[in-house]
Amino acid sequence: MSNVKFLSGERFPLEMHKVRMVQKINLLPVEERRRSMQEAGFNTFLLRNRDVFLDMLTDSGVNAMSEKQYAAMMQADDSYAGSETFYRLEAVLQDIFGAKYFLPAHQGRACEHIISKVLVKPGSVALMNYHFTTTKAHITLMGGSIEEIISDEGLNIQSTAPFKGDVDIDKLNEAIKRLGKDKIAFMRIEAGTNLVGGQPVSMSNMREVSRICREKGIPLVYDASLLSDNLYFIKTREKEYRDVDIQSITREMASLVDIVYFSARKLGSARGGGILVSDEGLFLKMREWIPIYEGFLTYGGMSVREMEALAVGLRETMDMDVISQTPIFVEALCNELIAEGAPVLTPPGGLGCHLDATEFCSHIPQTQYRAGALAAAAFIAGGVRGMERGTLSEQRNDDGSERLADMELLRLAMPKRVVTLSQIKYIADRIVWLYKNRHLIGGLEFVEEPKMLRFFFGRLKPIGNWPDLLVEQFRKDFGESL
Numbered sequence: 001m002s003n004v005k006f007l008s009g010e011r012f013p014l015e016m017h018k019v020r021m022v023q024k025i026n027l028l029p030v031e032e033r034r035r036s037m038q039e040a041g042f043n044t045f046l047l048r049n050r051d052v053f054l055d056m057l058t059d060s061g062v063n064a065m066s067e068k069q070y071a072a073m074m075q076a077d078d079s080y081a082g083s084e085t086f087y088r089l090e091a092v093l094q095d096i097f098g099a100k101y102f103l104p105a106h107q108g109r110a111c112e113h114i115i116s117k118v119l120v121k122p123g124s125v126a127l128m129n130y131h132f133t134t135t136k137a138h139i140t141l142m143g144g145s146i147e148e149i150i151s152d153e154g155l156n157i158q159s160t161a162p163f164k165g166d167v168d169i170d171k172l173n174e175a176i177k178r179l180g181k182d183k184i185a186f187m188r189i190e191a192g193t194n195l196v197g198g199q200p201v202s203m204s205n206m207r208e209v210s211r212i213c214r215e216k217g218i219p220l221v222y223d224a225s226l227l228s229d230n231l232y233f234i235k236t237r238e239k240e241y242r243d244v245d246i247q248s249i250t251r252e253m254a255s256l257v258d259i260v261y262f263s264a265r266k267l268g269s270a271r272g273g274g275i276l277v278s279d280e281g282l283f284l285k286m287r288e289w290i291p292i293y294e295g296f297l298t299y300g301g302m303s304v305r306e307m308e309a310l311a312v313g314l315r316e317t318m319d320m321d322v323i324s325q326t327p328i329f330v331e332a333l334c335n336e337l338i339a340e341g342a343p344v345l346t347p348p349g350g351l352g353c354h355l356d357a358t359e360f361c362s363h364i365p366q367t368q369y370r371a372g373a374l375a376a377a378a379f380i381a382g383g384v385r386g387m388e389r390g391t392l393s394e395q396r397n398d399d400g401s402e403r404l405a406d407m408e409l410l411r412l413a414m415p416k417r418v419v420t421l422s423q424i425k426y427i428a429d430r431i432v433w434l435y436k437n438r439h440l441i442g443g444l445e446f447v448e449e450p451k452m453l454r455f456f457f458g459r460l461k462p463i464g465n466w467p468d469l470l471v472e473q474f475r476k477d478f479g480e481s482l
């Protein structure tokens with residue numbers, strides 16, 4: 001395969017960087033892992049990092065930065081207004097995306113807030129390939145709703161389709177016909193579709209969506225937070241782009257949409273976010289809100305040091321040696337698990353390895369949060385912290401009933417250039433052990449349940465004493481070790 005490095009003969013990833021700074025991590029004994037899970041209310045978000053061995057919670061703000069990014073931080077210009085740092089970042093973004101205007105914001109959800117504030121009216125509908133938690137929350141807060149029009153294959157857990165994040169064009173046409181243009185706030189395409197397993201969107205699909213939206217006058221918004229993995233997949237899976245460089249692919253994608261926004265906690269391996277737009281009217285409407293919610297227009301809630309790191313990180317994102325690292329590591333972990341029969345979402349995408357909790361924990365009812373239970377069990381089994389992406393991550397319906405998720409996943413995110421191959425082997429070993437003992441895992445129920453984004457800080461408890469049984473079995477199988 002062009003441009004991606006593997007050890008000869010095998011699809012065994014090769015790191016295209018060397019490690020020059022490290023952080024010590026702790027591996028607590030299984031009894032202490034069980035205790036800290038209890039203290040965290042069986043919610044992996046509430047664990048203290050000192051108790052975590054391998055932190056696979058997210059790819060957000062935890063990616064390894066390059067020496068050039070750290071060096072750039074030293075030249076940051078602290079001025080409140082008119083900072084040179086802003087102009088440097090703006091120039092990089094304008095060049096990479098070919099857009100006219102850049103509005104800075106403190107992170108991805110802040111961009112969603114500003115975009116929703118301008119484009120969403122009460123009763124309007126935002127169409128999208130698939131929702132992201134914070135996106136949906138901001139649209140709903142503005143009185144709008146969302147409709148997902150992802151390809152059917154996108155919700156098929158085991159698949160060989162190369163672009164499961166693609167929009168279903170028939171569903172798009174049908175929705176426009178049914179709702180009418182005026183009721184549609186915007187169409188949103190999410191790169192590297194997060195909640196369905198980091199699955200990419202093809203350029204050919206984007207072209208088609210863009211053509212339809214332009215013809216009907218519907219604004220097209222592109223969430224580029226997970227762009228780097230998506231670029232890798234376009235280059236390696238979409239034939240006509242095999243010989244096109246990453247920069248040209250990025251420009252072409254951006255040319256198809258009206259607004260690009262991103263979380264720089266993911267894209268560019270820094271922290272922050274921003275909105276790119278070329279239409280002056282839209283720019284002026286969104287600009288009004290930046291000083292109110294984010295900060296003055298030349299920093300938008302970001303630290304100038306992070307902005308410098310971002311400018312360099314974005315340039316580095318245009319390099320296949322850099323952006324191939326996450327997908328090939330995800331693939332390596334998925335392949336280890338598949339070889340032992342553990343159920344994972346396929347094909348391996350970007351972002352992380354996704355365990356299929358529906359199959360893994362088929363004995364646990366969906367209303368007892370099987371993916372959340374699996375997340376707690378994985379931490380007890382190996383000190384590995386993943387994130388529930390299933391019913392727990394949904395919000396209840398207005399009548400208080402559970403909104404059951406389309407998929408019940410445990411995501412083991414792959415922070416960029418952070419995890420080593422022996423750690424991948426360790427994770428696979430513990431997950432395979434858990435799979436063999438899956439009958440021991442039980443359900444969870446809420447003790448404290450917040451109304452909004454409950455997965456972040458809700459507290460739960462196990463139904464029955466299954467965590468103790470799991471620890472007992474672990475000791476039997478592993479003896480005194482670890």
Ligand SMILES: *Cc1c(COP(=O)(O)O)cnc(C)c1O
Pocket residue numbers: 060107108109110132134135190194223225226262263264265266272273
């Ligand atoms: C993380 C993420 C966001 C939100 O970004 P934050 O910086 O965490 O606010 C939005 N969209 C997608 C696809 C994401 O992965």
